[in-house]
Amino acid sequence: MSNGSQPPIETVQAYPAGQPVRPHRGVVILVLGILGLVCCFILGIIAWVMGSGDLREMDAGRMDPSGRGLTLAGKICGIVSVALAIVGIVVWLLIGILTGAAGLTSGSM
Numbered sequence: 001m002s003n004g005s006q007p008p009i010e011t012v013q014a015y016p017a018g019q020p021v022r023p024h025r026g027v028v029i030l031v032l033g034i035l036g037l038v039c040c041f042i043l044g045i046i047a048w049v050m051g052s053g054d055l056r057e058m059d060a061g062r063m064d065p066s067g068r069g070l071t072l073a074g075k076i077c078g079i080v081s082v083a084l085a086i087v088g089i090v091v092w093l094l095i096g097i098l099t100g101a102a103g104l105t106s107g108s109m
Contacts, residue, residue, distance in 0.1 A: 022063045025054055026070025033077025037084070044081030051075025 029051045036044025054071050057063035 019061070021061070022057070024058070024064045024067025024071060025050065026067030026074065029054065029074030030070045030077065031074070033074035033081065036078050036081035041081045041085035044078040044085070047074045047078030048082060049078075051078060 029047050032043045032047035032050065036042070036047055051071050051074050054063055055068070055075065058065045058068055058071070
């Protein structure tokens with residue numbers, strides 16, 4: 001090392017050699033999760049399903065794990081959008097039932 005050269009850099013291979021690894025879809029899943037929060041909870045369901053599948057593939061070593069954070073964030077956004085949609089539907093139904101029941105009782109007098 002006295003000649004000024006750098007020591008060789010060791011590389012760690014994350015996947016088995018020769019096995020093709022699919023690219024991650026973290027950005028797509030995150031965008032779907034955010035759109036599920038903002039406009040349509042159906043996109044949240046898609047983000048949730050895709051995120052779960054991709055995380056399983058990453059754990060098995062068949063998908064590039066560098067997008068794990070994006071994939072997990074998109075999956076969580078999808079879960080939150082579905083939960084908010086369910087709460088909204090339940091509240092909407094309760095309001096409809098209560099206003100309908102109030103209309104029936106006030107009309108019968």
